[in-house]
Amino acid sequence: MSRIGLAPIQIPSGVEVSVSGGKVVVKGPKGELERSFSERVSFSVEDGVITVSRRNDERESKATHGLSRALLANMVKGVAEGFSKELQTVGVGYRASLSGSTLELQVGYSHLVHIEAPDGIEFAVPEPTKIIVSGIDKQKVGQAAADIRAVRPPEPYKGKGIRYVDEHVRRKAGKAGVTSV
Numbered sequence: 001m002s003r004i005g006l007a008p009i010q011i012p013s014g015v016e017v018s019v020s021g022g023k024v025v026v027k028g029p030k031g032e033l034e035r036s037f038s039e040r041v042s043f044s045v046e047d048g049v050i051t052v053s054r055r056n057d058e059r060e061s062k063a064t065h066g067l068s069r070a071l072l073a074n075m076v077k078g079v080a081e082g083f084s085k086e087l088q089t090v091g092v093g094y095r096a097s098l099s100g101s102t103l104e105l106q107v108g109y110s111h112l113v114h115i116e117a118p119d120g121i122e123f124a125v126p127e128p129t130k131i132i133v134s135g136i137d138k139q140k141v142g143q144a145a146a147d148i149r150a151v152r153p154p155e156p157y158k159g160k161g162i163r164y165v166d167e168h169v170r171r172k173a174g175k176a177g178v179t180s181v
Contacts, residue, residue, distance in 0.1 A: 005065035009050040009073045012080045017050060019043045024072060028079025031120070031136045035075060041068045050076075074138045084134035085145035091160035094152075095128035103131065107152040107162065115151070118144055131162075 124132040154161035
């Protein structure tokens with residue numbers, strides 16, 4: 001049995017969920033999300049609770065049961081609260097700035113790196129070394145944060161680069177030194 005798939009999803013106040021076939025639409029104070037799910041799972045909305053059940057016990061149905069429940073729970077949480085990821089720049093002269101909805105990164109290249117915010121994603125730069133990516137779709141927020149990190153991933157010798165705030169970068173020792181003869 002899927003422990004994740006069997007867990008019910010509580011619908012917060014102000015959030016509406018409508019199910020028609022395999023298509024689910026979730027509306028809330030932050031926005032609206034829509035997703036099509038497999039025919040192998042079915043959803044029922046009763047008394048402010050969504051339950052996910054699979055139609056049969058085939059292997060593919062079991063595999064999509066927990067996934068569908070997790071995706072739907074993320075949709076409900078996204079329209080109610082939203083998601084955010086924080087990144088930081090580490091390095092001398094590394095900084096970020098915001099120009100409209102475009103993020104400008106100065107991370108050791110001879111030029112500025114411009115990253116345009118995707119639809120439904122907002123960038124914030126409270127400090128020159130801190131970047132906050134926020135939105136209602138968890139997948140888009142994670143992908144946008146990963147794209148920013150990919151511009152200059154942290155390197156293991158000095159630790160310079162763009163990293164998540166809670167990320168631990170394993171450091172390596174440099175050259176041990178050459179003994180002269």
